[in-house]
Amino acid sequence: MQRTDMYTHREKRLTIVGGGLLGAAIGYGAAKAGAEVTILDQGDNALRASRGNFGLVWVHGKGTTMPPYVDWTLQGLRLWPEFQEELLNRTGVDSGLENPGGFWLGFSEAEVEKRATALEGINKNGTKVPFEILDRSDLRNYLPGIGDAVVGGSFCPLDGHANPLMLLRALHMGLNQLGARVVNGVTVTDIQHDAPDGRFVAVADDGTRWSGDRIVLAAGLGNASLASHLDIHAPVLPTRGQVLITERLQPFLHYPTNKCRQTKEGSVQLGSTAEDTGVDDGTTSDKIEWLVRRGVETFPALADAKLVRAWGALRPLTPDGYPIYQESERFPGGYVVSSHSGVTLAASHAELLGPWVSGLTQTPPEFTSFRGERFLDTDSSFSNGY
Ligand SMILES: Cc1cc2nc3c(=O)[nH]c(=O)nc-3n(C[C@H](O)[C@H](O)[C@H](O)COP(=O)(O)OP(=O)(O)OC[C@H]3O[C@@H](n4cnc5c(N)ncnc54)[C@H](O)[C@@H]3O)c2cc1C
Known part of the structure; x- marks a missing residue:
């Protein structure tokens, strides 16, 4: 992203609404860039995708209908290793990134063929996501434990996984060390602008007011109602994902897959469903x-494993599943950011969006694809793939 010389002392106070993976990563990047960051976040019972996700750091299969999103994701993967190293050095917390490559597994020939066509289609758009299609016997060279139900799959050497809870913890510790303020238990209900006490004022449901020179709405599902205060259209809706976790097992699964992954600690995470259940995260x-x-069926040895936990979490999804990254034209300095893949994109959110929302870099031309107004086009129909 191209640097600007717009940053003045006066513009340094940045308020971020939402302290999930997006708000925390962007706040971390902004604080590193010199902004005075205040993050306003709800309490323990808030709907928070960042505490319930599957942990893949993944590109292959994403962006079938939006080439800029593929490039953006590839860039995110490139930044991740150095980002994790930096977070580890700064905070001592390991976000757990491992990127040995990842497998998508299919249960029927038709499913695998459809997958191959989709992956070829993505690269026909000019992007370069390396992948291989494999049959069951090829797969067994990498994943010896797969069951007979798996007929084939795809592999991408760039993919991997991380520990999303440790990532969130590292970001919050990093924020703290950089002098950012994180205030919990605040529900923002109104955004005012050009107010006498600051350029933007976030007003909480108890009447408390938080002023800043710039503001970022990174409130997950909360963006659906807040974004209109910045005159931005952000129709974000929940899709529930249920996820299971087993007891710790001896290492047997050395690559993450789209159906399950074994964590560094040994437990196996199985997921996730995609359900339209409103705001029910049960x-x-x-x-x-x-x-x-x-x-x-995928790994028959799991039949003997004990399940230790199950949870549901709500994905904040736009109608096409791609992000909204947008600065308000009517209220410059006000931004809306909503994105699925908050783990995958954590490094880009910090390193690229952090300086951007601080006013230090210009809006990249490809961000025109990520404007919320695309959903107002009545001639288009959208599917988020879930
Ligand atoms: C089941 C499941 C599996 C997933 N798997 C993956 C995966 O494998 N890889 C990947 O990259 N991504 C995955 N994701 C997506 C990822 O979790 C999300 O992209 C990411 O967590 C979004 O972060 P967020 O900060 O935007 O939203 P959230 O985590 O939902 O956080 C929003 C925050 O805003 C706060 N907030 C909301 N409204 C207000 C308000 N009015 N005032 C103040 N604060 C407010 C909330 O309290 C919350 O803390 C998965 C998600 C789910 C649910």
Whole structure:
């Protein structure tokens, strides 16, 4: 992103609404760039995708209908290793990135063929995501434990996984060390601008006012109602994902897959469902059973593993599943950021969006693809792939 010389002392106070992976990563990057960051976040019971996700750091299969998103994701993967190193050195917290490559696994020939066509289609758009299509016997060279239900799959050497909870912890510790202020238990209900006490004022439901020179709305599902205060259209809706976790097992799965992954600590995470349940982030026995069946069909040895936890979390998704990164034209210095793949994109959110929302870099031309107004086009139809 190209640097600007717009940054003055007066513009340094940055308020971020939302302290999940997006708000924390962007705040971390902004604080590193010299902004005085205040993050306003809700309490422990808030809906928070960042505490319930699957932890993949992943590109292959993403961006079938939006080439700029593929490039953006590739850039994010490139930045991740150095970013994790920096967070580790600064905070002592290991975000757990491992990127040995990742597998997508299919249960029928038709499914695998469809996958191959989709992956070829992505690269026909001019992007270069390396991938291979493999049959079951090829797969067994990498994943010796796969079951007979798996007929084939795809592999991308760039993919990997991380520990999302440790990533969130590292970001918050990093924020703290950089002098940023994180205020919990605040629900912002209104954004005012050109107010006498600051350029933007975030007003909480108890009447508390937080002023700053710039503001970022990174409130996950909360952006749906807040973004209009900046005159930005952000139709973000919830899709529930249920996820399971087993007891710790001896290492047997050396690559993450789209259906399960083994963490560094040994537990296996199985996930995730995609359900339209409004703001219900609970779990259900039918979906737990479905995930277990699918996990055991994928890796039969899991039949003997004990499940220790199940949870549900809500993905904040736009209608096409791609991000909204937008500065308000009516209220410059006010930004809306909403994105799925907050783990995958954490390094870009910090290193590229942090300086951008601080006014230090110009809006990259490809961000025109990420404007919320695309959803107002009545001639277009959208599917977020879930
Ligand atoms: C089941 C599941 C699996 C996933 N798997 C992956 C994966 O494998 N890889 C990957 O990269 N991504 C994955 N994701 C997506 C990833 O979790 C999200 O992209 C990311 O967590 C979004 O972060 P966020 O900060 O935007 O939202 P959230 O984590 O939801 O945080 C929003 C924050 O805003 C706060 N907030 C909301 N409204 C207000 C308000 N009015 N005032 C103040 N604060 C407010 C909330 O309290 C919350 O802390 C998955 C998500 C789910 C649910």
